[in-house]
Amino acid sequence: MAEQMNDKTMAGGDAGKGAVAGAGAGAGAGDGEVAAKTGAAPAPAGDNGLASVAQIVELADQLSACADQLHERIMRDIRAYEEGNVPYRVQTAARTLLEDELLLRQRANGLYADAATYIVKSLGRPQQKLVALTTAAAEKIRKITLIGDVTGLVAGLLHLAGAAATGQAVPVIMALDNLHTQIKVLESHQPRLPSRPEPSQRMPRWTKRRHEGAAASALTGHRFVKLADALVGTLVGTLVGTLVGTLVGP
Template sequence: MALATSTQVEAVAAELTGCADVIHERLMKAIKRKEIERADAQLIFQDEIILRQKANGLYIDAANCVVAELAESQKSMMDTIGTAKQRLKNIKNIAMFIDLTADLIVLAAAISAAKPPAILAALKEIKKDSDDISQSTKQQQ
């Protein structure tokens, strides 16, 4: 079961922090390549900060964020976040990039609130976003 121990919550927090690192890296590339407008870049930087804050909060409150009765395995959750992190590295479509970033923030907030239905909904959205990005990438090739 996912998020059943504080150690599992900390592992998810670490993975979300890794996603924030990738968001920053990809955003910097987009800025240098002039792929993104200044206002959009600023919004994504703010989202990156929010994701980092949520992840840091999970570290601090790991014991309080243990979720009972979450019908999802820890491996499945980590795989979903890991896939999202990989998609963030290569995504070309800024709107999809923003959407995936927002869904990661929603996941972190749902975990922090220890709300299984919200966690599952966020994971579903992240999986959908990752699949959409993968399809988009294949079509561009």
């Protein structure tokens, strides 16, 4: 099952590699075409995101990276069962997420192929924040404990990919806000280790007294051993002296 899912999904992801290469090679030409049509130079990367072909391609790269992390995380869960039967609920969740992964790759490939038509005017969000957000999403997918917990996050990525394909600022901003919310939800649901209390706080008084008594007994025992050693040494010395005196005689 794992091999079938892997081959089928990755085949869908590989379908757009030719378009990826073409978009990467023609990014500069696409920027020039857009500038010629609009009569204005593309907005600086620091001011507005998705304002050039190169930035659209960068988003497609980020979405593809998220799809890669999702695929790896799904297959890790499946392979954990080795030769045993994968439970039905796990199979269902895996199939659903693999379908989402394939759809995410398709939308990323669409951005690669038609990057010049998806340039957003005056997004009002810097490209760096967009990249940071999608990078955080990929990291959450990689580290998530239960794979089923990422369904909302994956939906947010699909929303962003679809919004970017509109070339409109408002849908993209709404998708970015939604993705940010999904990441925060995951962070709030992650289990946190409780802070370690002080010894006096984490043990009852009677337990504390018992431990103190044990410590005192241990200390007393240590002193007793030292005293016994000293006593034995004295006795041995006395016996040896007496024995030598007896053997030698007056």
